[in-house]
Amino acid sequence: MRRSDHTRAAILAAARERFASDGFERATIRAIAADANIDPSMVMRYYGNKEKLFAAAAEFDLRLPDLSGTPADRLGAVLAGHFMDRWEGDETLIALLRAAVTQQAATERIHAIFAGQIGPLVARVAPDPAEAPARSGLLATQILGFALCRFILKLPPVVGLDREAAVAWIGPTIQRYLNGIP
Amino acid sequence: MRRSDHTRAAILAAARERFASDGFERATIRAIAADANIDPSMVMRYYGNKEKLFAAAAEFDLRLPDLSGTPADRLGAVLAGHFMDRWEGDETLIALLRAAVTQQAATERIHAIFAGQIGPLVARVAPDPAEAPARSGLLATQILGFALCRFILKLPPVVGLDREAAVAWIGPTIQRYLNGIP
DNA sequence: GTCTATAATTCGATAGAC
DNA sequence: GTCTATCGAATTATAGAC
Numbered sequence: 001m002r003r004s005d006h007t008r009a010a011i012l013a014a015a016r017e018r019f020a021s022d023g024f025e026r027a028t029i030r031a032i033a034a035d036a037n038i039d040p041s042m043v044m045r046y047y048g049n050k051e052k053l054f055a056a057a058a059e060f061d062l063r064l065p066d067l068s069g070t071p072a073d074r075l076g077a078v079l080a081g082h083f084m085d086r087w088e089g090d091e092t093l094i095a096l097l098r099a100a101v102t103q104q105a106a107t108e109r110i111h112a113i114f115a116g117q118i119g120p121l122v123a124r125v126a127p128d129p130a131e132a133p134a135r136s137g138l139l140a141t142q143i144l145g146f147a148l149c150r151f152i153l154k155l156p157p158v159v160g161l162d163r164e165a166a167v168a169w170i171g172p173t174i175q176r177y178l179n180g181i182p
Numbered sequence: 183m184r185r186s187d188h189t190r191a192a193i194l195a196a197a198r199e200r201f202a203s204d205g206f207e208r209a210t211i212r213a214i215a216a217d218a219n220i221d222p223s224m225v226m227r228y229y230g231n232k233e234k235l236f237a238a239a240a241e242f243d244l245r246l247p248d249l250s251g252t253p254a255d256r257l258g259a260v261l262a263g264h265f266m267d268r269w270e271g272d273e274t275l276i277a278l279l280r281a282a283v284t285q286q287a288a289t290e291r292i293h294a295i296f297a298g299q300i301g302p303l304v305a306r307v308a309p310d311p312a313e314a315p316a317r318s319g320l321l322a323t324q325i326l327g328f329a330l331c332r333f334i335l336k337l338p339p340v341v342g343l344d345r346e347a348a349v350a351w352i353g354p355t356i357q358r359y360l361n362g363i364p
Numbered sequence: 365g366t367c368t369a370t371a372a373t374t375c376g377a378t379a380g381a382c
Numbered sequence: 383g384t385c386t387a388t389c390g391a392a393t394t395a396t397a398g399a400c
Binding site: 022023025026097098100101102107110111114133134136137138140141142143144145146148149150152153154155156157158160161165168169170172173176177182 | 338
Binding site for chain 3: 004007038039040041042045
């Protein structure tokens with residue numbers, strides 16, 4: 001099954017790129033197959049249909065850092081820096097975000113990521129557990145909004161921010177959403 | 183030309199709804215025509231092609247308020263409240279945002295809106311004119327991020343915020359991006 | 365496992381009658 | 383101005399040879 005594994009991995013890599021750059025509907029199985037240097041019918045054979053292929057390509061782990069040793073007033077900066085690095089190095093989240101706008105499966109995946117990964121983290125550091133859901137929602141607005149403007153809409157002033165400046169601006173916002181007051 | 187005007191307006195209204203709920207590629211001319219109770223060929227006759235129809239449907243004015251009489255420390259709250267109201271009452275921006283993810287014409291329209299409407303406003307209230315572009319970009323990340331999570335992704339905790347709570351949380355962020363320090 | 369051929373849809377766009 | 387009919391292209395998905 002070694003040959004098969006290699007083919008499957010090539011398909012997934014090509015799918016992630018196409019879904020990230022073109023969105024769900026404009027990314028065609030034909031183009032993905034061409035990128036992976038295989039026949040389009042192989043994609044169907046391995047993944048059944050386009051939706052299942054997307055689901056496999058959009059598997060995503062935020063790899064959130066362990067914040068137990070981070071001082072409470074440094075959480076925002078650490079998280080902002082983490083997301084910055086995470087996005088630059090993996091286009092899966094961009095693919096997910098682009099697709100989520102029209103594809104319900106992608107929307108549900110994003111819901112699951114925030115409920116399963118962001119939510120628990122915020123619950124551990126929020127001052128009042130009852131506020132945790134609202135706080136993680138606000139976190140999402142700033143994190144996803146930044147990714148939207150920088151990587152998808154490519155607004156010039158947002159693209160122009162270097163990592164340091166971005167963390168300096170976004171960090172305090174995240175900090176306030178995590179454990180600050182309105 | 184009265185009949186013609188009525189038909190054109192009906193097409194535009196239906197187009198806005200479909201583009202907002204389905205995105206650019208999934209919104210079909212056939213469906214838009216059916217919603218407007220006219221023949222699909224009429225859409226082509228009046229607007230030439232799908233892209234021009236979208237351009238006409240995505241005409242958008244943020245209607246930003248005159249902030250000359252607003253105290254400097256109230257700008258964030260006033261702007262946050264304004265955007266909140268503006269989105270609830272007009273789905274054009276949602277259509278624009280949904281389409282911008284895959285359609286270059288929509289992306290350019292958003293660029294133009296921020297350069298032509300948000301930019302000048304920020305330039306008037308920012309402490310240092312040289313920082314104005316970065317500040318308006320940051321503003322965009324929070325404003326669009328909020329709209330994305332609330333109206334498109336529909337993240338439950340963000341949907342659950344009432345107007346008052348949303349302004350209380352988002353207002354200070356906008357305030358800091360407008361005239362605060364990192 | 366891999367590829368050819370093609371079925372079955374769907375959509376944007378056009379031509380032309382009335 | 384409005385509608386019928388249809389073209390041409392693109393796409394997902396399947397059947398089956400090798």
